[in-house]
Amino acid sequence: MFDTTTPAAPVVPTRGRLRPLGLDEVSITGGFWGERQAVNGSATLAHIESRLESEGWLPNFDLAAAGSLPAGRRGREFSDSEIYKYLEALAWEIGRTDAGADDDLERRFRRIVERVGAAQEPDGYLDTMFGRAGQDERWTALQWGHELYCLGHLFQAAVARIRTRPEADDGLIDIARRAADLVCREFGADGRDAICGHSEVEVGLAELGRALGERRYIDQAALFVERHGRGSLGEIEWGRSYFQDDVSVRDAEALRGHAVRANYLASGATDVAVERDDAALLDALRGQWDRTVERRTYVTGGQGSHHQDEAFGDDWELPPDRAYSETCAGIGSVMFSWRLLLATGEAQYADLIERTLFNVVATSPGSDGRSFFYANTLHQRTPGIPADPDATSPRASSSLRAPWFEVSCCPPNVARTFASLAAYVATADDDGVQLHQYAPAQVRTSLPDGRAVAFDVATGYPVDGTIRITVVEDAEFVLTLRVPSWASGAALRVTTGAGVSEEPVLPGTVAVERAFRVGDVVELVLPLVARVSTPDPMIDAVRGCVVVERGPEVWALESVDFGADVAEAVVAGDPVEVEGRVALPLRRRSSGDVATVPLVPYHDWAQRGPSTMRVWVPTV
Amino acid sequence: MFDTTTPAAPVVPTRGRLRPLGLDEVSITGGFWGERQAVNGSATLAHIESRLESEGWLPNFDLAAAGSLPAGRRGREFSDSEIYKYLEALAWEIGRTDAGADDDLERRFRRIVERVGAAQEPDGYLDTMFGRAGQDERWTALQWGHELYCLGHLFQAAVARIRTRPEADDGLIDIARRAADLVCREFGADGRDAICGHSEVEVGLAELGRALGERRYIDQAALFVERHGRGSLGEIEWGRSYFQDDVSVRDAEALRGHAVRANYLASGATDVAVERDDAALLDALRGQWDRTVERRTYVTGGQGSHHQDEAFGDDWELPPDRAYSETCAGIGSVMFSWRLLLATGEAQYADLIERTLFNVVATSPGSDGRSFFYANTLHQRTPGIPADPDATSPRASSSLRAPWFEVSCCPPNVARTFASLAAYVATADDDGVQLHQYAPAQVRTSLPDGRAVAFDVATGYPVDGTIRITVVEDAEFVLTLRVPSWASGAALRVTTGAGVSEEPVLPGTVAVERAFRVGDVVELVLPLVARVSTPDPMIDAVRGCVVVERGPEVWALESVDFGADVAEAVVAGDPVEVEGRVALPLRRRSSGDVATVPLVPYHDWAQRGPSTMRVWVPTV
Known part of the structure; x- marks a missing residue:
């Protein structure tokens, strides 16, 4: 049904309503997300690699290869996975930037793959935490051991490599294949009737199966999925629901x-x-x-x-x-x-x-790309203490981002997501292309019948609400645009050689079907005005409060703007825009003074030093 | 300044505004607290002892004495402390019930003391978790090891024994003294400059010092207090404040x-x-x-x-x-x-x-005295699953009480508190007696100058608001009664041979000074009517909600009374009393139906099977 060329994307189903477009078909060329991709490439990736080395998580593989483990092993049970997530991020970044064989990114990738591969055992097993003298035996600590979890991330890294450099001879794909074969032998229908305490191997195996055309891997993923809900992981203080082992996936x-x-x-x-x-x-x-x-x-x-x-x-x-x-x-x-x-x-x-x-x-990431939130509170009651840039922080104790965490899943997860972000922008079906996320971008693809579809997206979104799509190749196709659920009052304007047409559009999707010519312009105009939202009355914790949103962004009140602890704030009027920022009239609870105070997009909070912050602001 | 006879009470300062009256001077004779003391004595104590045996926490001492530890040791680092809290509860119960040497309580107490004493090492050290081959060394795990915490509870148990059976020859007092001496040697001004990760040794040492007249122990307690706030326990994910080791006690x-x-x-x-x-x-x-x-x-x-x-x-x-x-x-x-x-x-x-x-x-305890809440939520969103009466539960996962917990500090803590509860009812000073808590009781004491003060308290509190005090011995003294802060509209009525006088009294205290004669009656009449309280507007989580209180009791809404999930409830009127219960007009959020629904005293909730419950009820 689909073109046989596999897109360079993390998820490529063999069936389904929409076909993903990969990094080879969509590129983000600037704007909000382009800037974040640039910082990710220029700062975050190197920052992560430096920490993986200095924390000892990458050297664990060298110790394994040298046969000296468990002595000197550092990090938690799941530290191997951070290396795999980093490899996945590197693979997407190599694909995104079209890095050559001599590029620094490519050299770093290969060096790490070599170190990982040297730690793999002859039968395909790969984990620096288990199976050696002085360590717990393989697969004996499924509740908390994270062995299969780590391998799931290995598989996702291999998928990224397959989809971006299918001809590469670095060996990662073979490492993943041998590990996946071992998992199928050990945990197949005739093997251990067990699951991992942290799901991830399911999604990894399924995609590796798609990428390699190995149905066995998908069937193994299905086995793991169906084995949830039987309590095989045992009881813990927080209940079996913690592992999704309380109820089957089908019955939840x-x-x-x-x-x-x-x-x-x-x-x-x-x-x-x-x-x-x-x-x-x-x-x-x-x-x-x-x-x-x-x-x-x-x-x-x-x-x-x-x-x-x-x-x-x-x-x-x-x-x-x-x-x-x-x-x-x-x-x-x-x-x-x-x-x-x-x-x-x-x-x-x-x-x-x-x-x-x-x-x-x-x-999560600060503007420097070298500090991160692990948890993302919607209300910070006390100003945080700045994180020591050389230290490793606990997970969620400060209103300021930290460079690294004892459990540091989030930074590499952000890195792989940003590096592959273009894959979430658009899809295709037999008749055309669907745009789901709005960013300055180039889209170049072809439909199953060979029609080339090519257009550019220009937008100042989410600051500005106009999404301008310019066709750069003649073709008849259906262009479908998402109209966000918040975008009441949106309009669609189509400018062709025949003139301009404009119509109001409702939230959902809007489709333009025509024989497009080069230079045709489709504009989606989204009403980017501040709006006040009230919570569902069933939510107890924010009763009597409102939140201000503008377009896709939630806005927050920070003490650095309010001039007092945000605990003092009570809404005293409707939001306005002041010099490009949303502002809200607020009364101070103790003094009664009213002033119009600028808010900050939530994703930008805690960038100006310690502050208190709230997203939901009381009206009483 | 005080009578030299030490009251049978947990806390007997050598100075201060008020002198405690002990179990030998005050007894609770029935009512709300008398019933709980009875259930504690008839059910809870035996339940706890059975669990201390079956969980292996008490047998740990036998293993220690046999020299076979660490093999077979069961329970967490702090399990020894539960035995000590149970001993403390037994000691108070022996005092409260005036149990004789042949009484079952006394025999059980002595048997356990013997087993504990057999595990003590020659230098006074006592902990089943540390110091043996195959265990961590003594005092090397102060952050989480709980060694000093356990000893603090040992000291409190010894204090209870000293104050109730000062002549007993069971050996507990000597066990405690030798352990306290060891603590002073190890952690004195010239010893280890350290604290325990869980405070308790301070309060235990201070009281043991008071009970034995050993100033050294009080000074050691002072050293531990002053050593807080210097970060000596190290960093943990939740911050040093977890241990109160972030700021000194003086500066907090x-x-x-x-x-x-x-x-x-x-x-x-x-x-x-x-x-x-x-x-x-x-x-x-x-x-x-x-x-x-x-x-x-x-x-x-x-x-x-x-x-x-x-x-x-x-x-x-x-x-x-x-x-x-x-x-x-x-x-x-x-x-x-x-x-x-x-x-x-x-x-x-x-x-x-x-x-x-x-x-x-x-x-915490259910009406059977054999099940307990560990955590006491004010809002239960999902009906709990009944706890297995034979199992050991996690700490806080159900809306139903559980018979025992993996960390089971609460049941013995409740037991020792209930057994010693009479010690919190009244105090004395040079001029008279102060009544702080209201329950049917007998008070028999003498003032420093020898005046005997004796009266009986009769009351249906907290169901009924009249506290009737009848003098049973002629004496001139000042009787001071607490008027609770919620008791606006209270009145005091004094009935003597000379007639009846009545006056309104304000929250705080009211004193009656006179030459009382046998049969004189002082009545405090507290207005026990349902009242609606609104939260401080600074508390975000209950904005737009109210709570219903009556006297000292907070009342709660349970789904078993409401006939629907309490998430549906909105306040629709003022509380009323229906057949002895407080009831509240409530609207159902989904249907709009309004009905007057009986509430339940919060301490009685979850006694009728799984239910959802809330204390704070929305008004919008």
Whole structure:
């Protein structure tokens, strides 16, 4: 059904409503996301590699190869995975920048692959934490050992390499294949009837199976998915829901438990449902997405209400001040939504991706690309203490970003997401191209029947609401644009040789079908005005409060602008725009003084030193 | 200044505004607290002992004595402390019931003391977790090892024994003395400059010093108090405040970090301040109490907003649904407030004790005395799963009480508190007696100059608001009664041979000074009517909600009464009383239907099967 050329994208289903366009077909050329991709390439990647070395997580592989482990091993059970996520980020960055064989990126990639490969055992096993004298035996600590989790990230790194440099001889693909074969032998239908305490191997195996055409890997992913919900991991203080081992994936009503685990499992389960044409499983996952978005997701798109177990809370349990909203959970949510978007074509999934990218994923890294939020609270009560730039921080204790964490899943997760971001911008089907996210970009692809589709996107989004698409090659096709759910009052303007037509459009999608000629322009005009949103009355924690949004951005009040602790603030009027910033009339609770105070896009908060901050502002 | 006869009470300062009356002077004869004492004696104590055996925590001492440890040791680092708290509970119960040498309680007490004593090492060291081949060395794991914490509880058990059976020859007092001497040698001014990661040894040493007249122990407690705030325990993810090792006790502005640790340290520091006549330290502690009660305490008296680290949150961070409000933190708060009450005589401390006893401590045990809440949430969103009566539960995962926990500090803590509860009812000074808590009781004491003071208290409190005190011995003295802060409209009625006088009284205290004759009656009439309280507007989590209180009791809405999930409830009118229960007109959010629904005293919730529950009910 699809073109046989595989796009350079993280997720390439063999079936489904939409076909992804890869980094070879879409490039982001600037703007909000282009700047973040540039910082990611120029600062974040090197920062991560430096930390992987200095923390000892990469040297663990050298120790393994030298046969000297466990002596000197550093890092937690899952530290190997950070190297794999970094390799995945490098692979996408190499693809994104079209780095040559002599490029520094390519050399770094190969050096690390060599070190990883040297640690792999003859039968394909690869983990620096297990299986040697003085270490726990392989596969004996599935609850917390993260062995399969780590391999899942290895598989995703290999997928990125396959899709961007299919001819490369660095060996990563073979390393992954040998590990995946071992997993199938050990955990196949006749093997250990077990799962990993942290889902990830499912999504990794499914995609590796797609990338290599190995159906066995997808079937193994399906086995892991179906084995959830039987309690095989045992009891823990936070309950089996932590591992999504309380209820089967088919029977669950919502995402629950550890928010990263839940989203990774749901992503892998979606892959399995699509590849096996399992409509019942896909329907179950769509229902879980609906319930989770309605009742267990912050206005930022953030997920996970509990610090204790990094987990979803109950329905409507969404405290802004104790929001955990882990960066990785936001990335996992994007992964899950993206797979459902490809499967169904429904705009609601792209809406949540946009909300989450702007207000969770973009919030984590500071503007320097060398510091990160692990958790993304919606209400900071006390100004943080600046993180020591040379130290390793706990996960979520400060209102300022930290350069590295004891559990440092988030920085490499952000890096791989930014490096592959162009793959989430547009898709295609037999009749045309769908634009889901708005950024200055070039789109160059061809439809299954050979029609070349080529256009450029110019926009100042999200500061400006006009998305201007200029066709650069003659072709008849359907151009479908997402109209975000918040964009009441949007309009579509089409300018061709025949003149200009303009019409109002409703949230959802709008399609323009025509024989486009070079120079034709389609403009989507989104109303980027500040709007006040009230919470669902079922959410107890923000009763009597409002949030200000503008376009896809949630805005926040910081003490550095208010001139006092944000605990003092009460809304005293409607938002206005002052010199390009949204501002809100606020009364001080203690003095009664009223002033109009500029807000800050949530993703930009905590960039000006310690401050208190709130997204939801009381009206009483 | 005081009578030299030491009262049978947990806290007997050598100076201060008020002198405690012990179990030998005050007995609770029935009513709300009398019933709980009876269940504690008839069910809870045996339940605890059975679990201490079956969990292996008591057998650990036998293994230690047999020299076979560490093989077979069971339980966490602090499991020894549960035996000591149980011994303390037994000692008070023996005193309370005046059990003879042949009584079952006394025999059980002696048997356990024998097993504990057999595990003590020649130099006085006593801990089943450390110091043997195959175990960590003594005092090398101060951050999490709980060695000094356990000994603190040993000292409190010994104090209970000294004060109730000073002539007993069971050996507990000698065991404690030898351990305390070892602590002074190891951690004295010339010894290890260190503290324990869980405060408790301070309060234990201070009281043991008082009980044995050993000033050295009080000085050692002072050393431990003053060593807090220097970071000697190192960094952890939750910050040094967890251990109260971030700021010195003198400089802190509020209680912070782990709520049990914080209250135990504050209690020990108060003891030290009183014994050393350290007005600056006492003032600092009083200021911390003020700030903590104003900004970091739930309406139930509960303390600790975080599940993750069982800790206080920031100022005003009081989410009802994620309230941890550990039972032991409530007990620690009573300990701290009681010491400040003895030192200052101020009624506010007795007010908080009452609120906490009725709404935290009394909430933990179920009516059978064999199941307990560890955490005391103010809002239960999902009905719990009944705890397996034979299993050991995690700490805080259900809306139903559990028989035992992996960390089971709360059940023995409740037991020792209930067994010694009469010691918190009344105090004396040179001129008379002060009644702080209201229960049917007998008070028999003598003032320093020899005047005998004897009266009986009859009351249906907290169901009925009349406290009737009948003098049973002629004497001239001042009878001081606490008028709770919520009791606007209270009245005092004095009935003597000369007639009846009645006057309105204001919250605080009211004193009646006269030459009382046998049969004179003093009645305090407290207005026990349902009242609606609104939260401080600074508390974000309950904005737009109200709570219903009646006397000292907070009332809650349970789904079993509402007929629907409490998430549906909106207040639709003022509370009324229906057949002895407070009831509240409520609207259902989904249907709009309004009905008057009975509430339940918070301490009685979750006694009728799984339910959802909320204390704060939305008005919008």
